[in-house]
Amino acid sequence: xxIGTTKELKNHExxxxxxxxxxxxxxSQGHTVYVExxxxxxxxxxxxxxxxxxxxxxxxxxxxxxxxxMIVKVKEPEKCEWDMLRPGQILYTYLHLxxxxxxxxxxxxxxxxxxxxxxxxxxxxxxxxxxxxSQIAGRLSIQEGAKYIESSYGGRGxxxxxxxxxxxxxxxxxxxxxxxxxxxxxxxGIDAQVTLLDVNPNRLAYxxxxxxxxxxTLYSTEANIRKCLQEADLxxxxxxxxxxxxxxxxxxxxxxxxxxxxxxxxxxIDQGGCxxxxxxxxxxxxxxxxxxxxxxxxxxxxxxxxxxxxxxLSNSTFRYGMMMADYGLETAxxxxxxxxxxxxxxxxxxxxxxxxxxxxxxxxPAAELMN
Numbered sequence: 328x329x330i331g332t333t334k335e336l337k338n339h340e341x342x343x344x345x346x347x348x349x350x351x352x353x354x355s356q357g358h359t360v361y362v363e364x365x366x367x368x369x370x371x372x373x374x375x376x377x378x379x380x381x382x383x384x385x386x387x388x389x390x391x392x393x394x395x396x397m398i399v400k401v402k403e404p405e406k407c408e409w410d411m412l413r414p415g416q417i418l419y420t421y422l423h424l425x426x427x428x429x430x431x432x433x434x435x436x437x438x439x440x441x442x443x444x445x446x447x448x449x450x451x452x453x454x455x456x457x458x459x460x461s462q463i464a465g466r467l468s469i470q471e472g473a474k475y476i477e478s479s480y481g482g483r484g485x486x487x488x489x490x491x492x493x494x495x496x497x498x499x500x501x502x503x504x505x506x507x508x509x510x511x512x513x514x515x516g517i518d519a520q521v522t523l524l525d526v527n528p529n530r531l532a533y534x535x536x537x538x539x540x541x542x543x544t545l546y547s548t549e550a551n552i553r554k555c556l557q558e559a560d561l562x563x564x565x566x567x568x569x570x571x572x573x574x575x576x577x578x579x580x581x582x583x584x585x586x587x588x589x590x591x592x593x594x595x596i597d598q599g600g601c602x603x604x605x606x607x608x609x610x611x612x613x614x615x616x617x618x619x620x621x622x623x624x625x626x627x628x629x630x631x632x633x634x635x636x637x638x639x640l641s642n643s644t645f646r647y648g649m650m651m652a653d654y655g656l657e658t659a660x661x662x663x664x665x666x667x668x669x670x671x672x673x674x675x676x677x678x679x680x681x682x683x684x685x686x687x688x689x690x691x692p693a694a695e696l697m698n
Contacts, residue, residue, distance in 0.1 A: 328652040331395030333363040333388040336405045337626075339610035341369025341633035344399035344420065346641050347380040349648075354381030358652050361391050370633040392416075399648055401640065402627060403430060414438040417656055419648055421445055421460075423597045424671055425572045425685035434672040440656050444644055446570045446679055447669035454569060456647070456669075458505050459639035461594075463629040465509030465565065468592040469498070469517065471613070471623055472561040476590045481616050483560055483588035488518040495520050499555040501547065501576055501601060502565035503530045506594050510563045515541045522555055552576060557584045564593040564601040570671070570681030577602040582618035589620050596624040657697045667693055 330353055332344040343366050345353075350360045360382040364374055374384050385391050392398060392411035400420035404412065409430070412418065414437060422443035424431040434441045444456035454461075469487075476496070478484030489495035498514045500507045503525035514521045515538065524547040525531050531544045538544075545551045556562065556577065562585075566573050573595040582604060593605040600606075604617045607626045614623050629636040647666050650659040660667035670678050676691040677683040683690035 328655075329359045329361065329394055329396045330399060330648070330652060331361040331363075331391035331397070332366055332399045333391050333408075334366040335369075335401055335630075336408070337402045337630070340402055340627050340630040342401040342630055342637045342640065343367040343370050343372065343633075344401050344641075346370075346637060347372055347376040347382075349641055349645050350377055350380040350382045352645070352649070353652060356649070356653065359383075361385050361394055363388050363391050367637075370637040372637075397648070397651060399644075401630075401637075403427070409433045409437070412437045412439050415440065417442060417651060419444075419644070419651065421597070422671055424677075424679075424682045425570060426597060426599045428686045428688075431672065431677060431682065431686055431688065435675040435677065438675045439672060440670070441672035442647075442651070442656070442666070442669045443570070443671045443679070444640075444669070446671060446681075447647060448569075448665040450665070454505075455665075456640070456643045457567075457569075459643050460629045460636065461505035461565075461567075462509045463632060463636055463639065464594045465506040465511075465563075466513045467628050467631065468506070468510045468563045468565070468594055469513035469519075469561075471625075471628070472498070472563065472590050472592045473517065475614055475621050475623055476561060476588070478588070480614060481588060481621050482590055483586060485560055487514075487561065496560040497522070497558050498561045498563065499559040500524070500563040500565060501552065502563075502567065502595070503527070503534050503544075504565060504567050506567070507563065507565035508534065510565060510594075511538060511542050514563075519561075522559075524551060524555065547576070553581065553584060556581050557586075559585065560589055562589065562591045564591065564595050564605075566595050566601040567598070568681065570679050570685070571598070572685040573598040573601045575601060575603040577604075579603050579618070582620050585618075585620050587619035590623065591620055592623045594628065596626050600624060660693065660697065673697070 487496035
């Protein structure tokens, strides 16, 4: 198979879909790899490293799209890339289609075989290709929240870890999945007061076991959310329904309950955000203030640490990419049901139920289209 990767175009997105190590393994298995010049520079990988690994460097993204059977990216394609996609081409990347119906419709129109990192599952039903970025985003959420609660950014001007004689800041984490758990680890690490809410009693019991008394766990109800928001200095939104739009658990009316200068970091913004007032921001302009509350809603948070993120991501995604390269998407999906769950668009149909339900599209199982 011919595999290609291009430079990411999203604002301050420095990750890259393939590392030189990935390229070397693809080439050793008889595949051909094309890389757009400069694609890996932001993550610390020079063109020369890709050439040494066996790749061919091309000057433009269009050249890569024109020749590759499978395009491996990190983020969803930007509008200027949409028309470069070809019928039957595999697009393997984060897609987050529930937040962008226009992209979903374009992929169907182009008859692209779109495989989304975020909906691939493993044998236990976990999300192996989403997990590493959730871990990074969780840790970064505390780092960014601690910065933007400073008074120079419109925040309350407090030190979340406190000092002797001064109360520590209160961090509220909504959603106890991977991102929420790693946010809690970082929050405990700076000695903040931490409360974590989730709707899964088993998950809450697990979190209480690992954190003990350092984290207060609460069942997520409207009453508990309201109470926690009133007390919070920093709120982390880390709610996830795989493939689907995120429910709006923090509504505009809730902002009036919060302290002026409190901060919300909405990790869930890729899927639409769990705060009604959230809209996607960029690393260039990461925050806005509404009702006196600072909102941080950067859609590609792990892009700020591209070396760590690229390697962590490729450690998880490469296995499935190699399966598709070796056997083709259809055979690979028949061999691995978890990979099949990653197929969001196939043969101009939406093949992920959560995505289809979120966008009001017809859902057709991929297996029916492949037979």
